[in-house]
Amino acid sequence: MAGGVVAVCIFASSAGCVLTQDLPDPALDIPGGYKAARLTGPDAPPKLDWWRGFRSSELTQLMEQAQTVNLDIAAAVARFKQADALARVAGAALLPSLSATGQEAYSRTSGSSASGLTNGGREVVNYSASLSASYELDFWGKNRDALQAAEETATANRFDRDVVALTTLTSVANAYFQVLASQDRIHTAERNIASATRVLEAIKQRLEAGTGTDLDVAQQEAVLGNQKAAVPPLRQTLAQNVNALATLVGRPPESVRVKGGSLNAVSSPRVTPGLPSELLTQRPDIRRQEAQLASATANVGNARAQFFPSIQLTGQGGYQSSALASLFQPHAAFFSMVGSLTQPIFEGGRILGNFELTKARQDELLQSYRKTVVSAFADVDTALVAIKETTTRLRLQREVVAASRRAFELSEQQLRAGTADIITVLNTQVTLFQAEDALWQAQLARLLAVVSLYQALGGGWEPRMERPVNAL
Known part of the structure; x- marks a missing residue:
């Protein structure tokens, strides 16, 4: 029977999965190309x-620390190590299992007989050593698919680590720029407090001279x-972002000093987005969704x-003897081989339900993959629009500050x-104070837009290989 089963399996394996x-x-x-990009070339x-483009040594130092000690990244690394181990577990079904057994059995028969006589009984000692093996032929690719699903899950966990790392790095950049802005x-x-104090002293002098009023004061x-x-909320924001940076580099706030x-x-820095098709290979969240879809398909x-x-x-084969000295003699050898085929007939709908569940899960991940890709295109366009509009806002706000400062200086002179x-005087100084504060917010928005574009593009890209001049 075993030979017939082997023959059938060899024929089946030649057909493939x-x-x-x-x-x-x-x-x-x-x-x-991107709707909001003029240049879509590579x-x-x-x-x-990419963070070195901001030319801040302190930011670069924080980025390097976050990559090595951030706790979220460390947890993500631990998750893909778990997935690797589960893939090895799943792959074990494709290999035969082999086990060895050694046994010493002692037994004693009863000393009484049916006639009521006693004969002292009999003691028997039996020794055995055996080797057993089992193997499931993967005729239908069941175990192969299980291994592939586990491997794709491990791949998805690796890209999940990249997603966490990218999120962490952009969070570091955003928090650092918030510190600078604060x-x-x-x-x-x-x-502005010093300027307002100076104006207040001038108004008080006018009051003393009889040309001012208490209302003016x-x-x-x-x-x-x-x-x-306005200062305490700014100091609070500063402290919050310094503490956020400390968390991102995996240290308590007391041991982190941010000079700013x-x-x-x-x-x-100027960032070119490249082509939309490149996002499919650059964004780790897209690659993660693709790997999860491949796992569901398997x-x-x-x-x-x-x-x-x-x-x-x-x-199973081995040796069995009642005497230890003759255990490994040829006459003590034994073996057995069995080939079996098990066909499910009725499982109460369990197998069909599991199949429909996996199909529905595959369709869910397919739609999630499509949404992730579409969202990626939207993210890049949104970031490009943000850079364009914040650049315009920053230029206009600088003009507002220049005009407001000139108006305030003239009013103070008068x-x-x-x-x-x-x-x-009151109007010009309030206008100047608000314009200067808005200028810093505009500069912050411009930098945050650049960071968001880096994040939308998937972070940094591997250098492209230069194509030889004589290549066809």
Whole structure:
């Protein structure tokens, strides 16, 4: 019987795994270029260390620390190690199992007989050593599909680690720029407090000279009070983002010192998005969804194969003797071989339900994959629009600040000369204070838009291989 089973299995293996499915067609509509991008060529893609383009040594140091000690990244690494181990477990079914057994059995028969006589009984000692093996022939590809599903899950976990790393790095950049913006806004608020105090002293002098009123003093004191009240929330935001950076580099806030500086010292790199089709190979979340879809497809093949018979080969051989000295003699040898075929007939709908479940799971992941790709295109276009509009906003806001500062300086000069209308002085200083604060927010928005574009493009890209000149 075993020989017949082997013959059938050899014939089946020559046909291959005919039920293993290919990935379903996602039917994606890949645009030729981004709607918001003028240049869609492959020139100057983002580098792997894209954060160096901001030319901040402290930011680079924080990025390097986050890559090595961030706890979310470490947890993601542990997850793909678990997935690798599960893949090895799944692959074990494709190999025969082999086990060795050694045994010493002692028994004693009863000393009584049916006639009531006693004879002292009999003691028997039996020794055995055997080797047993079993192997399931993967005729329908069930075990192969299970292994492929586990391997694709491990691949998805690797891309999940890349997703976590990219999210972590962009969070570091965003928090660091928030720190710089908070510091700049605090410094500006302190300068504005000094300016408002200076104007208040001038108004008080006018009051003493009889050319001012208590109302003028009260109004200026309100302006000064608003400027002072704006500082505590800025300091709170600064502390929150420093603490966020500490968490991202896996250390308590007490042991992290962020020097910061100013947004004016940060460069704003130019990023070219490349072609939309390149996102399919660059964004780790797309690659993760693709691997998860491949795993689900393999699970469909595994579930379908469970409708068909399983073919098992088992064998056992060894030695058995009542005397240890003669255990490994030729006459003590024994062996057995068995080939079996098991066909499911009635499982109460379990196999069919499992198959329908895996098919539905595959369809769910297919739709998730398509949504991820479409969302990726939208993310890039959104980031490109944000860069364009924040650049325009920043340019216009600088013009507003320049005009507001000139108006405030002129009104302050007229105030000291005694020719200024106090309402004009109040309006010009409030306008300047608001314009300067809005300028820092515009600079921050511009940098955050650049970071969002890096994130939308999947972070840094591997350098392209230069094509030989004589290549066809």
